[in-house]
Amino acid sequence: MQVDNHKTDILVLGTGGAGLFAALHAKKANPSLRVTVTVKGLLGKCGCTRMVQGGYNVALAAGDSVERHFMDTIEGGKWLPRQDLAWRLVEGAVERVRELENEIGCFFDRNPDGSLHSKAFAGQSFDRTVHKADLTGIEIINRLMEQVRALDVEELEEHRAIELIPAADGSGISGVLFIDMRTGSYRFIQAKAVLLATGAGPTMYRYHTPSGDKTCDGLAMALRYGLKLRDMEMVQFHPTGLLGGPDTRMTGTVLEEGLRGAGGYLLNGGGERFMTNYDKRGERATRDVVSRGIYAEMRAGRTGPMGGVYIQMSHLGPEKVAKTFPGMVNRCKDCGFDLAGGKVEVVPTAHYLMGGVEFNVDGSTASPGLFAAGEDCGGVHGANRLGGNGVANSTVFGGIAGDSMAAYVAKEGRWRDPDKRIISRGIERAEYPFAKAPGRIHELRDALAQTMWDDVGVLRRREAMEHGLQAVAGHRAALRDIGVADGDRRYNVTWHDWLNLESLVDISKVISVSALARENSRGAHFREDFPEPGDLHTSCYTRVSAQDGEVQLEMVPVSFDIVKPGESLIEGEAGIPQTT
Secondary structure, eight states: OOEEEEEEEEEEEOOSHHHHHHHHHHHHHOTTSOEEEEOSSOTTTSSSGGGOOSOEEOOOSTTOOHHHHHHHHHHHTTTOSOHHHHHHHHHHHHHHHHHIIIIIOOOOOBOTTSSBOEEOOTTOSSOOEEOSTTOHHHHHHHHHHHHHHTSOEEEEOSEEEEEEEEBTTSSSEEEEEEEETTTTEEEEEEEEEEEEOOOOOOTTSSSBSSOTTOOOHHHHHHHHHTOOEEOTTOEEEEEEEEOOOTTOTTTTOBOOTHHHHTTOEEEOTTSOBOGGGTOTTGGGSOHHHHHHHHHHHHHTTOOOTTSOEEEEOGGGOHHHHHHHOHHHHHHHHHTTOOTTTSEEEEEEEEEEESOEEEOOTTSBOSSTTEEEOGGGEESSSTTOOOTTHHHHHHHHHHHHHHHHHHHHHHHTOOOOOBOHHHHHHHHHHHHGGGGSOBOOHHHHHHHHHHHHHHHSSSSBOHHHHHHHHHHHHHHHHHHHTOBOOOSOOTTOHHHHHHHHHHHHHHHHHHHHHHHHHOOSOBTTBOBTTBOSOOOGGGOEEEEEEEETTEEEEEEEEOOOSSOOTTOOSSOSGGGSOOOO
16 A cells, blocks of 8 residues: 655644644744644634634733632542642643734734733633633634644645554654545654644534534544553533434534523423532533533423423523623524523533543653644643633643744654565555445444443443443444445545544553443542442542553542642632542
8 A cells, every 4th residue: 555755853642722832832942843733624714713602721810829829620520630830731721822812813802991801701700711701712723723824834735543553663753644535545754753633523422513524533543652641530521511412413513601601591301490400500510510401401301392401591691691702692593502692402412521541741652753632631620620711721831832843853863674564554454445345334333322322431330331432342343244335536535434433443442441430420420320420539530541452540649749539739618629
């Protein structure tokens, strides 16, 4: 099989907030570097950062502090975050927001006195979420894209990464194997440094927020490459995904947290507010708590006609709601619903993976030359990501990775000869479906989505997860019996659907194995058979690796190197760590 060969200094996989910030920082650190960005879709038009509605958490307002933001992050993560990463997040957010405004050109909403406006997001002791109405991600990505395109950065759109290729001598990363989706041909790009920033995306669930092309390819590649993943049981469900009905892809789209922060009500099918039955904070409880409350109402049958519950904003004034949340009001209107003046049916929707590749504060991984940032990484959020911490995570660590890669290339970066066996193995894996008779791939993807929703979803128990793990194995076996017609490979959507599903099945297994191993309830992971959080002082996180195609798991003690359970960096009621 012919492979086109290409060379660059720094190769970036993904063009969300992490990837674009990394490319920008690397190029500014050393303009002579050849920087190449690759994306499965189109630059600036795909990925999850563009879809961010709510905003960006940053401690800027009077009375707030990075220490308070840090404590909220640690407590929200149920004492599982890697604390040096969490600290770098909250500290770096201050620097990064200033950069976004003053250098990148973003315009965020402001108060009458000219200060940045911050709105309330759940699970935080301070209103610190800065935003551009409810279209924050579009603002950030559009401005970043302008900045990157003003520099001499090579763009390779519609390039699907299929394998991370190690050096033949085992000294680190050599490059990445791609499929050029426009031609169907293979391309190997050799690089001195590689950034994994593909954005994960838990689309293996029946209801999900990311676009369908986000299929955990980066995590699947990392696992095959030999990297270790942590916290993979921690799948965040956003409580309020639009329930548009079976005939629209809008189902699952987030109706963001700012609605509840502004005073929105959640009502069951009988028109009753119910969240105070589950948490004294009501609708402003953390995402995991609200998702479980909604799911409990659904399971009890107290639902609307499509099986969800309602969000209502009309009591705040339709004109005010339409002005404050124009993106969501228009989105609901497109689906025939009146968010400003009526009520809209919603359902918990798989939103974000807190788990991912183990990485360091400088963005490096266990493999020399391979860096990671954004949702492909684990450890920043622990058991629960606070709303508004996601885009901060991507942009803070994306910029750090860009700086680190430029420094790495200057000091010790070199092109390493690739392990050609792994290139051949990657091509063989991608070619596999052409050797089988075509089948109904979409039905299998739907079956996987139902399995994960029913058995490894919002509420979990051993029997269901064991059933789910067996079902996932069955889906994997079924996929091996389904092929793709070997015709024109240009824009062969069915081929890429097959590869998408392979990634989703493999990471679904990792999620299930990790969830079975955690016999307590923390954040997004709630075990009905183990409802207590366990001893915080002896907290462990899950770490998985792949050996001979099998998932290996270990429990690793959390290092409380900045603050311990029962302690706080701030004084007063808001700084008292939660015990549950």
